[in-house]
Amino acid sequence: MIVKGVGELDSKLWLIGEAPGVHEVQTGLPFTGGAGTILDGLLKGAGIKREECYIDNVIQVRPPGNNFDMYYSDKSRHIPTSALLQAHKRLTDLVRTYRPNLVVALGNEALYALTGEKLITKRRGSILGCSGVKVMGTIHPAMVMRQWGYYPLVQMDLKKAQSESATPDFSHRYKDELITNPTFSRSMDYLEKLMHHPYLSFDIETEQDQITCVGFAWEIDKAICIPIFYGGTSWWTREEEFSIVKGILRVLLNPHTRFIAQNAQFDLTVMHRKWGLGVDNVNLWLDTMLAFHTLYPELRKGLDLITSIYTDRPYYKDTSSGGPSQLWHYNTLDCVSTWESAMKIVEELKEFGMEDYYYKHVHSITKPLMNMGIKGVRIDLRKRAGIDHNLDRDIESMLRKCELVVGHPLNPNSPKDMKQFLYHELGLPPQRNRITKVITANEEALEYLSKKFPNPVFSLVLDIRKARKILSTYIRAQLGEDGRMRCSYNIAGTTTGRLSSSAFLSGEGTNLQNIPRGELVRSLFIPDEGKMMVNADQSQAEARVVAYISGEERLQAIFEHSDEDVHKRNAAFIFHKRMEDITPSERYLGKVLVHAANYGIGALGFARITGQSTVKSQALLNQYYAIYPCIKLWHREVAEQLRNSRILTTPFGRKRMFFGRWSNTLVREALSFVPQSTVCDLINLGIANAWTNMPDGWNILLQVHDSILMQVPIDTPPIHIRKFIDHYFEIPLKIKNKIMRVPLTIKTGPNWGELTPLEV
Secondary structure (H helix, E strand, C coil): CCCCCCCCCCCCCEEECCCHHHHHHHCCCCCHHHHHHHHHHHHHHHCHHHEEEEEEEEEEEECCHHHHHHHHCCCCCECCCCCHHHHHHHHHHHHHHCCCCEEEEEEEHHHCCCCCCCCHHHHHEEEEEEEEEEEECCHHHHHHHHCCCHHHHHHHHHHHHHHHHHCCEEECCCEEEEEECCCHHHHHHHHHHHHCEEEEEEEEEEEEEEEEEEEEEECCCEEEEEEECCCCCCCCHHHHHHHHHHHHHHHEEECCCEEEECCHHHHHHHHHHCCCHHHHHHHHEHHHHHHEEECCCCCCCHHHCCCCCCCHCCCCCCCCCHHHHHHHHHHHHHHHHHHHHHHHHHHHHHCCCCCCHHHHHHHHHCCCHHHHHHEEECCCCHHHHHHHHHHHHHHHHHHHHHHHHHCCCCCCCHHHHHHHHHHHHHHCCEECCCCCEECCCCCCHHHHHEEEEEEHHHHHHHHHHHHHHHHHHCCCCCCCCCHHHHHHHECCCCCCCEEECCHHHHHHCCCCCCCCCHHHHHHHHCCCCEEEEEEEEECCCHHHHHHHHCCCCHHHHHHHHHCCCCCHHHHHHCCCHHHHHHHHHHHHHCCCEEEHHHCCCCCHHHHHHHHHHHCHHHHHHHHHHHHCCCHHHHHHHHHHHHHHHHHEECCCCEEEEECCCCCCHHHHHHHHHHHHHHHHHHHHHHHHHHCCCCCCEEEEEECCEEEEEEEEECCCCCCHHHHHHHHHHCCEEECCCEEEEECCEEEEEECCCCCCCCCC
């Protein structure tokens, strides 16, 4: 059956899909099935009336099994059949005849039919053309059904489509003045002119651990790329390169210019290491990556996606290879795209009420974290070598024990070997990854199986895995030439705002926020000569936030008695015992309950964590909510707010719009957002405020989620340490007309692993 297009052909906006499905064949109308329901919601959100659009498909008959492969002569879909070419001609003839203002290509095949381009996930949002008519591609609604993360992107694309459909005009496109490969004299002339622009975006390209070029943009279509290094050699004479680099640094250090960058941490850190740029003196006004992440933490934050949303530039991220001229042109496109996006992102921050938040809590932490990454932490090289040797020996010993227990060699790090051993040899019930649902033998699976089916092999396998990870990830991590360990902090690394970290430039260092607790690894981290380590750790920070935002006064009272063991007191309430009669296992359950119940965990999930039965777990959860009824009320408030607006706001003013499908998982994610975000903002605000007020010889070395590691002169009076940390890090926060403070436990010592409480 042929499913013809519907709507008026003289409509300003056309929507073209790929082919009808079962439901469309039944109704005789395009986009009336599940994908049609998704499309209707997207159109409504974009302010587009479906009845005012012409809607059609490339192919007007349903392919058997909805398999579009039949329209290609090869498996890779490069050679269209005559039937598909005929369908393309039908569609392009219609476009040429009726000339709508805009055609939206829904999916890869529609984009290909209209423009000859594919790769819809990259080219979505780009304004392309078909016989002089504007075409914009976006993700097909059927794909959105399968991968819900595309929903907000398609929504944004359709909002752009609604605006673009107002006119057929291409004339507002860019009149690019993109200068590449300027002469030495022209480069120097432009470097002088750049000193007088109020806003400049900048971007570097790198190759072979060298800066290949530096670009600047001063308008949405005006930029220059100055080559530095290419093909293994400098582009200039030594004297010319010296003058150009000096000129570039002079521009970047101009206090009267507001600078814009996409992932400024990378560019500024590279220029610091290569050219000695003082990153603190660069007047950084906006980082588009961080600002966009502040607005949309669930979306990717690459410049390609940002460009597709805030500019009219077609996708260009595949144009950098082929030679120096292509690379330089690519660099200028990055610069102008960053400049234009920044101006629009700032306006959106204002509209969303997030401008002040961005500058106070996100932008302010950029330079401190950059400097912490650059400085790194000194490593005890002799102790490192000794631990390396001992761990190697211990792993070999454990492997031999494991072989004796199992009866044959077993590689604990091989998923294939472990699944064969667990689920076939031992016949244990297969465990699945909670996210991917694939059968797994990961740590979570092993922990659960070890509780249900005790066997000495579990502890051996877990110990071997742990030792191997410590050895490869931390002990043998690449150090800098100065013997220091470094990391790069990812401010936009999580949806909650919590920092993540990764290896430093060129693979040096590692994720220093996951260093295992205990003396073994942390004792390698030592202060500089004449200094001692200071560690300040927030006390039950997230649970405190929950107590205050829920208004649960009984839980607040527990935290306000800081001299008590919080978890033991909580267990005493739950088990109706005196604190002195609480056993270690009961204290553990009390501790786990606080975190699990606060974030809405179910009985099954709690049972997996604790090894309790589901019935016992539900009873404990019920008891917790009976003692602290405001927690459950807060859960309902969050769910209701999520249902009404999809937006939650933290006490600091961070807002997050939740795009996920409605589910218990989404609600639990929302429950954890405010506490986790508040805690990370609390400690990062402390770092930002303390950074510009550090006494001589004091350094903040690491941020590890809810703690900071510092070094101070060894003769620093304890009272000075206490007062400094209390002043800058124990920040009073008003929540529901009450002031909450998160106390910090301070310890000092000769290294990170050997710390004792600070005595004042």
